[in-house]
Structures are given as C-alpha cells and as structure tokens.
Amino acid sequence: MRPSSYVTTLAGIAVVSVVVPAALYRPVPAAATTHRAVTYAKDVAPILQQKCQECHQPGSIAPMSLLTYEDAVDVAPQIEQQVSARRMPPWHIDKTVGIQEFKNDRSLTDEQIQTIVDWVNDGTPLGNPADLPPPRKFPDPNRWQLADTFGPPDLIIRSTPYTLAAHTQDKWYRPIVETGLTEPRWVRAIEVKPVRPADRKIVHHALAYLLQDEPHVTGLASTAHDHQMNAGLFMEWAVGKTGQVFAPDAGKLMLPGSRIRWEIHYHAIGQEFANSQVELAVYFYPTGFVPKHRTVLTMFNVARNSELDIPPNEKTITQNFYVLQAPARLENFQPHMHMRGTAMSLEAIYPDGRKQVINAVRNFQWNWHVNYIYAAAAAPLLPKGTTLVFTAWHDNTAANKNNPDPNQWVGWGDRTVDEMAHNWIDVTYLEQAEFDSLLAARKKQGMNAGALER
Numbered sequence: 185m186r187p188s189s190y191v192t193t194l195a196g197i198a199v200v201s202v203v204v205p206a207a208l209y210r211p212v213p214a215a216a217t218t219h220r221a222v223t224y225a226k227d228v229a230p231i232l233q234q235k236c237q238e239c240h241q242p243g244s245i246a247p248m249s250l251l252t253y254e255d256a257v258d259v260a261p262q263i264e265q266q267v268s269a270r271r272m273p274p275w276h277i278d279k280t281v282g283i284q285e286f287k288n289d290r291s292l293t294d295e296q297i298q299t300i301v302d303w304v305n306d307g308t309p310l311g312n313p314a315d316l317p318p319p320r321k322f323p324d325p326n327r328w329q330l331a332d333t334f335g336p337p338d339l340i341i342r343s344t345p346y347t348l349a350a351h352t353q354d355k356w357y358r359p360i361v362e363t364g365l366t367e368p369r370w371v372r373a374i375e376v377k378p379v380r381p382a383d384r385k386i387v388h389h390a391l392a393y394l395l396q397d398e399p400h401v402t403g404l405a406s407t408a409h410d411h412q413m414n415a416g417l418f419m420e421w422a423v424g425k426t427g428q429v430f431a432p433d434a435g436k437l438m439l440p441g442s443r444i445r446w447e448i449h450y451h452a453i454g455q456e457f458a459n460s461q462v463e464l465a466v467y468f469y470p471t472g473f474v475p476k477h478r479t480v481l482t483m484f485n486v487a488r489n490s491e492l493d494i495p496p497n498e499k500t501i502t503q504n505f506y507v508l509q510a511p512a513r514l515e516n517f518q519p520h521m522h523m524r525g526t527a528m529s530l531e532a533i534y535p536d537g538r539k540q541v542i543n544a545v546r547n548f549q550w551n552w553h554v555n556y557i558y559a560a561a562a563a564p565l566l567p568k569g570t571t572l573v574f575t576a577w578h579d580n581t582a583a584n585k586n587n588p589d590p591n592q593w594v595g596w597g598d599r600t601v602d603e604m605a606h607n608w609i610d611v612t613y614l615e616q617a618e619f620d621s622l623l624a625a626r627k628k629q630g631m632n633a634g635a636l637e638r
C-alpha cells in the first residue's frame with residue numbers, strides 16, 4: 185500500500201492542548217446481514233493457531249489459553265471485542281497510513297477479523313469436527329526465539345539477582361556486569377528477556393547500555409559522527425518485544441573488556457519476587473566479519489528536555505523535530521509512552537519540503553511496547569537534511585480506560601503513572617554514494633516503500 189499523507193500542525197509549539205478526534209482506530213463494521221457460514225473447526229481454529237496460541241497457551245505470557253474450542257467459546261465476546269478494536273493480537277500500528285511491510289507483522293487481515301466477528305455473532309458454532317486442523321506444536325515459549333534462526337546464542341549476560349517486595353514503589357535496578365569478551369566482535373542480533381517467564385509481570389522494561397573504552401566511535405558514516413559519541417545503548421526491552429536483528433550489512437561492535445550497565449524498571453504487583461534476573465543473548469557475526477555499517481539505537485525524545493505538561497482531564501499533543509545529519513535508513517519504529525499515551529506518529533519532511541507519514545500508532549497500549557521492524561525492502565531511506573517530526577498524543581481524561589486518575593496533573597517521569605514520549609529507532613547512517621545507489625536500486629524495482637520518493 186502506498187503511504188499517504190495527512191496534515192499535522194507544525195506549529196513551533198512543543199505542547200498544546202487540543203481535542204483529538206474520538207475515532208483513533210477504525211472499528212470493523214457490524215456483521216453483515218448475509219455472509220457465508222463460518223465455523224470454528226473450519227475457519228476460526230486456523231486463525232487462532234496462527235495468530236494467538238503462541239501467547240495464549242499454558243506457560244506462555246497471556247492470561248488464558250486459546251488452544252481448544254471450549255477455551256475460545258468461554259471468552260468469545262472478549263475475543264470479538266479485542267480483535268475488532270485491533271488490540272489483539274498486539275499490533276497497534278495504523279494500517280491506513282505509512283509503511284506496512286514489516287518483518288514481524290502478526291496482525292489479522294480485515295477478512296480474518298470479519299470471520300471471527302461473524303462466528304461470534306452466529307453463536308460460536310463448532311461445525312464439523314473433521315474440519316479441525318491438527319493441533320499446532322509449539323516450542324518452549326520462554327526459549328531464545330532468535331535461536332530458531334541463528335542457533336544458540338554466542339553470549340548470555342545476566343543481571344545480578346534482585347528481590348522485589350510485594351508492595352513497594354517502582355524500582356530501578358542498575359547493576360554493571362562484565363561481558364567477558366576477549367576480542368572485538370560484531371553483533372548481528374540481540375535478545376532480552378526476564379529469566380523466569382513469571383517475572384514478565386514485574387519487569388516493565390529493561391535497558392542494557394554497552395560500556396567500553398572507545399576514544400571515538402568508529403564505523404559510522406562520515407557525516408554522522410556527531411550523533412553518537414560513545415557506544416551507548418545496546419538494547420532496549422519492554423513487555424511485548426522480543427529481539428533485534430540487524431540488517432545484513434549492519435551491526436553493533438563489542439570490544440574486549442566491555443561491560444553491560446543494566447537499568448531494570450521493576451513494578452510491584454502484590455507478591456514478592458525473590459532473585460529476579462533479566463538476561464541478554466548476543467548473536468555474533470562470524471569472527472573477523474566486519475559489517476559495512478554500525479547501527480545506532482537512538483532515543484528520539486518527543487518531550488523536549490524531557491518535559492511534559494499534561495493537565496487533569498485534558499488531552500495533549502506534543503511534537504519534536506530532528507534533522508538528519510547524514511543519509512539514513514531507519515530499521516524500526518517503536519513508540520514508548522505510559523498509561524496516558526494513546527498515539528504517536530512519525531513524519532518526514534524532505535529537504536525539498538514534501539511531507540510524508542512514515543508510520544503512526546493510533547491505539548497505543550502502554551503495556552505493549554511493540555517494535556515494528558521494517559522489511560528489508562521497505563525500511564525508509566531518508567536523505568541528509570530530512571526533518572523527522574515525532575508527534576505524541578496523551579489522554580488524561582476519564583475516556584482513556586488505562587488512565588488511573590484523570591484528576592492528576594501528569595508530568596515527565598520514570599514511573600508508569602508519570603509520562604514519557606519517545607521512540608526507539610535503530611538508525612543506520614549511510615554514505616551519500618551508497619544512499620544514492622540503494623535508492624536507484626529501489627526505483628528500478630518499482631518499489632514505492634522506503635525511499636518514500638515519488
């Protein structure tokens with residue numbers, strides 16, 4: 185689908201209070217009066233197998249299982265509601281604007297949603313049991329998922345154990361751990377998870393910073409050096425995210441003697457968790473392999489100077505702008521907000537003034553930090569001098585079901601009841617000549633996505 189543009193106010197005002205249209209997502213229309221007969225066995229079970237069961241099975245991360253017909257009938261109204269609001273499966277990107285080709289797309293098609301809605305409205309018929317697909321076999325949901333692609337991780341680094349009391353304020357735990365590396369290695373993929381699946385309930389997010397002695401960061405495009413003065417952030421993890429796989433021509437460099445500084449945000453839930461640990465798996469490129477580019481994980485803060493002003497019972501829009509100092513490829517889109525966050529968009533203003541929406545999330549769910557990873561052929565290629573416009577929407581009214589207290593003033597802060605607004609993007613800076621040839625190659629293939637040129 186071709187990305188289309190919509191208008192955003194580009195007032196040079198960081199925070200303005202406005203009324204945001206109520207329709208933040210497009211609900212599926214009520215069931216048509218006539219549609220083909222839909223049964224669980226033939227139509228619904230294959231969808232649940234493909235798009236839901238990985239999480240909705242005993243021992244995985246969802247609250248209930250959806251492995252059997254009885255399971256699905258038990259929660260049929262909730263299923264209808266969640267899928268037609270496009271809250272489940274967790275894939276909250278606006279499908280009507282921007283790039284739609286992703287490596288990790290787990291969304292339902294409009295037809296699949298309609299099938300589920302029709303099935304619930306028809307009274308959840310089983311149909312002919314002979315039509316049931318054979319049960320799907322799942323690997324351990326708590327395994328290293330990228331090991332399916334790359335084999336077992338080359339290096340696993342664990343945070344030191346931390347015990348979280350049953351009732352306490354949010355905690356930030358920041359241990360420093362040696363990587364034990366004795367030679368420089370380039371990283372092709374990283375994965376992070378709590379060691380015990382149950383700890384996903386208390387680990388809101390985890391940051392892993394790479395500490396290493398580097399007088400000057402090597403491996404960046406020549407005009408991009410001012411973007412990054414140290415190795416910086418290695419990996420960010422939040423509920424709903426799995427791993428990060430770098431493009432085949434890009435990676436991160438780890439040096440001998442490097443250490444990981446963890447920053448783990450724990451959130452108590454009324455039950456003690458003893459010796460909680462988070463672990464990081466690193467998958468290396470073969471020894472001696474040097475990828476062309478060094479990827480930089482960047483926090484694009486939408487809140488200028490980390491300031492937000494969200495009055496009680498109001499909705500706000502916040503914007504910030506970044507000008508690319510070098511041609512760049514964006515590898516992913518990952519909005520980060522808390523309980524009042526409802527939407528975030530990224531637009532590009534090209535050096536010649538044209539504007540284009542790259543992506544938008546319109547029904548942001550604070551407990552789902554989905555990382556939307558672009559397919560290789562669709563990752564936006566943006567010329568030097570492009571302005572990235574980030575817009576964040578917060579809803580501090582009672583209409584926001586996630587809002588714990590609409591009568592509180594809310595500002596920027598670490599706790600989940602405070603707010604944030606930023607986007608974690610892996611940026612690959614390119615030399616001009618390479619950018620030109622990548623763009624030319626895409627045009628030759630008649631591709632619209634990515635370069636967003638027309």
Ligand code: HEC
Pocket residue numbers: 231232235236237238239240245246247259262263266267272273274290292551
């Ligand atoms: C990536 C994992 C994952 C996938 C895939 C997923 N779910 Fe969920 N689901 C969860 C988790 C975790 C929760 C509880 C937290 C929440 O509601 O966001 C949940 C909650 C729900 C709920 C709400 C339960 C309640 O308390 O009312 C429903 C209904 C649901 N899922 C249905 C589905 C259906 C149907 C699919 C597939 C079309 C699906 N989910 C796919 C993880 C997942």
